[in-house]
Amino acid sequence: MAPAAAGIGLRFAHHETVVATRPPVPWFEVHAENYFGGGTNLRFLQAVRADYGVALHAVGVSLGSAQGIDAAHLERLCALVACIEPCLVSEHLSWSTVDGHYLTDLLPLPLTEEALGTVCANVDRVQSRLRRQILVENPSSYLRYRHATIPEWEFLAAVARRTGCGILCDVNNIFVSACNHGWNASAYLAALPEPLIGEIHLAGHSCRRLDDGRVIRVDDHGGPVAAEVWDLYREALARFGPVPTLVEWDNNIPTLDVLLAEAAHAETILQALGTNVEQSIAA
Amino acid sequence: MSNSPSLLELQRALHRAIVCEDDAALVGAIATDALAIPNAIAIYRNTVRWTLTRALCLSYPAVNRLVGTEFFEGAVDAFLQRHWPVSACLNDFGGDFAAFLESFAPAAELSYLPDVAQLEWAVHQALHAPEATALELERLQQLNDVQRGAVCFVAHPSLRLVAVQTPADSIWRAVLERDEQKLTSIDTTVGPAWLVVQRAPDGGAEVSSVPESEWRLLEALSSGVRLEQALLSFCDASPGVDIDHALAQLLALGRFTDFFLERSPVDSGAPCACG
Numbered sequence: 001m002a003p004a005a006a007g008i009g010l011r012f013a014h015h016e017t018v019v020a021t022r023p024p025v026p027w028f029e030v031h032a033e034n035y036f037g038g039g040t041n042l043r044f045l046q047a048v049r050a051d052y053g054v055a056l057h058a059v060g061v062s063l064g065s066a067q068g069i070d071a072a073h074l075e076r077l078c079a080l081v082a083c084i085e086p087c088l089v090s091e092h093l094s095w096s097t098v099d100g101h102y103l104t105d106l107l108p109l110p111l112t113e114e115a116l117g118t119v120c121a122n123v124d125r126v127q128s129r130l131r132r133q134i135l136v137e138n139p140s141s142y143l144r145y146r147h148a149t150i151p152e153w154e155f156l157a158a159v160a161r162r163t164g165c166g167i168l169c170d171v172n173n174i175f176v177s178a179c180n181h182g183w184n185a186s187a188y189l190a191a192l193p194e195p196l197i198g199e200i201h202l203a204g205h206s207c208r209r210l211d212d213g214r215v216i217r218v219d220d221h222g223g224p225v226a227a228e229v230w231d232l233y234r235e236a237l238a239r240f241g242p243v244p245t246l247v248e249w250d251n252n253i254p255t256l257d258v259l260l261a262e263a264a265h266a267e268t269i270l271q272a273l274g275t276n277v278e279q280s281i282a283a
Numbered sequence: 284m285s286n287s288p289s290l291l292e293l294q295r296a297l298h299r300a301i302v303c304e305d306d307a308a309l310v311g312a313i314a315t316d317a318l319a320i321p322n323a324i325a326i327y328r329n330t331v332r333w334t335l336t337r338a339l340c341l342s343y344p345a346v347n348r349l350v351g352t353e354f355f356e357g358a359v360d361a362f363l364q365r366h367w368p369v370s371a372c373l374n375d376f377g378g379d380f381a382a383f384l385e386s387f388a389p390a391a392e393l394s395y396l397p398d399v400a401q402l403e404w405a406v407h408q409a410l411h412a413p414e415a416t417a418l419e420l421e422r423l424q425q426l427n428d429v430q431r432g433a434v435c436f437v438a439h440p441s442l443r444l445v446a447v448q449t450p451a452d453s454i455w456r457a458v459l460e461r462d463e464q465k466l467t468s469i470d471t472t473v474g475p476a477w478l479v480v481q482r483a484p485d486g487g488a489e490v491s492s493v494p495e496s497e498w499r500l501l502e503a504l505s506s507g508v509r510l511e512q513a514l515l516s517f518c519d520a521s522p523g524v525d526i527d528h529a530l531a532q533l534l535a536l537g538r539f540t541d542f543f544l545e546r547s548p549v550d551s552g553a554p555c556a557c558g
Contacts (some may be wrong), residue, residue, distance in 0.1 A: 033371060033373065033374075036374065037374060038413035039409075039482065040486040042414075043414070060371025060372065067291065096371060098291070098295055098297075098298045099295065100369050101298060101302065101369065102367075102371045103298060103301055103327075103331050104330075104334040104368065105331045107297060109290075110293055110312070114289065114290050115290050118290055142320050142326045143319070181318060210320070212321075216320050218326065
């Protein structure tokens with residue numbers, strides 16, 4: 001298990017600094033596919049793993065693929081899990097592979113009974129092969145399908161209930177999707193089953209103004225966590241209790257100290273929650 | 284496609300919208316109410332293309348710098364019309380880029396560009412190859428002469444051999460070192476170059492330019508040709524060269540990780556004798 005503390009997403013730009021300086025970070029998370037095969041990157045990751053807990057966050061398993069999970073990809077993930085012994089393994093409620101082509105994004109699923117069955121079968125397959133629970137993360141999205149019948153929060157909860165997987169609650173993604181689709185972010189949080197939340201993600205997003213004057217939110221992980229997302233994070237912790245929290249930053253990656261400051265802010269909020277919980281117990 | 288497509292129908296339609304920029308099959312399935320984001324498919328399409336462009340930028344940094352961002356992105360756009368990742372591990376994507384550049388008309392005058400790309404892909408592969416321990420000389424020393432002739436080596440997984448018609452290694456190095464003076468002084472018509480790429484113990488990639496005979500010996504040995512046969516070919520091509528020294532150097536550089544013994548089709552039992 002990852003500690004209920006604020007870690008950071010480790011990217012290539014910080015490999016050398018982290019190995020050389022061993023910053024005071026409770027745990028790191030990496031994109032699993034970046035370390036497939038081996039070589040220099042894996043060597044860095046093993047060096048980091050010697051001193052820190054490491055979570056593997058997969059982006060290419062394609063849990064929503066109608067044609068099932070790519071066996072070769074799953075084997076590579078399995079080998080990395082055996083090598084790193086991660087504290088958490090996670091993937092997204094999305095799809096990216098069809099007819100042998102990989103589309104490099106977390107593409108939206110039609111939230112139908114058919115898709116629910118497909119995702120559950122795929123999650124079952126991954127968990128059986130890895131012999132461990134995985135967490136499934138809510139995506140950010142920009143389109144909805146006409147024939148969707150299940151709200152995303154119900155869909156995610158159903159996947160977790162049916163397969164025994166946990167939920168990676170990406171607070172930034174909830175905020176982005178809620179803004180884009182007119183959902184109520186607080187209601188989304190309230191609908192998630194609290195005992196199944198295994199991790200929280202925080203990240204930055206950008207705003208784009210459309211021709212009609214509307215603003216859409218794009219989950220680009222290219223800046224600091226937005227103030228509204230910090231507020232939603234406080235709300236999430238109040239509902240879920242202390243949860244391992246991870247700050248992601250994938251584009252325009254800043255120096256490590258900027259990331260550490262973001263994680264420190266999350267840690268402060270986590271600590272404040274602990275204090276509040278203690279006070280309410282004492283009262 | 285119906286307004287309630289199956290999951291597979293919908294995934295194929297979105298695939299077509301992203302790869303072929305043909306939204307026709309998808310639009311009927313997407314909500315278009317007042318809250319819907321206009322042209323939402325373009326957000327996914329742009330993300331996918333941007334991610335692939337960035338992946339190729341990381342694999343081909345010298346090519347990118349040589350031609351500039353705008354040219355490079357145009358080349359990637361053209362490349363993506365015929366090449367798409369078949370693996371969800373992006374480190375596997377882009378191996379055909381050098382061959383593509385050979386026939387990319389806007390780059391026709393840059394004869395060295397495909398060669399630099401070929402070298403960069405070899406470097407990329409070397410950096411991402413699995414770890415392996417170099418073969419210990421003592422293991423070979425335990426063999427008798429007959430056995431030694433039948434040795435077939437297993438190449439280090441990070442070893443790559445590149446033969447190019449231009450001084451791609453000099454260009455590659457000058458570009459990555461941002462040494463404009465060195466770059467402008469390179470005669471791009473000088474060639475060929477016989478290059479050996481391998482991951483160094485410190486994790487970086489080492490690129491060495493070697494004589495053709497040595498390159499061909501390494502090519503034969505790394506592809507599993509019997510030592511006896513490879514050495515005979517080497518001696519024919521390079522009379523007078525110290526074969527023992529050449530072989531010892533390859534072993535010392537960790538080019539091989541293992542070996543097995545293969546019986547000759549006509550097992551003469553003759554020891555390897557040359558050099």
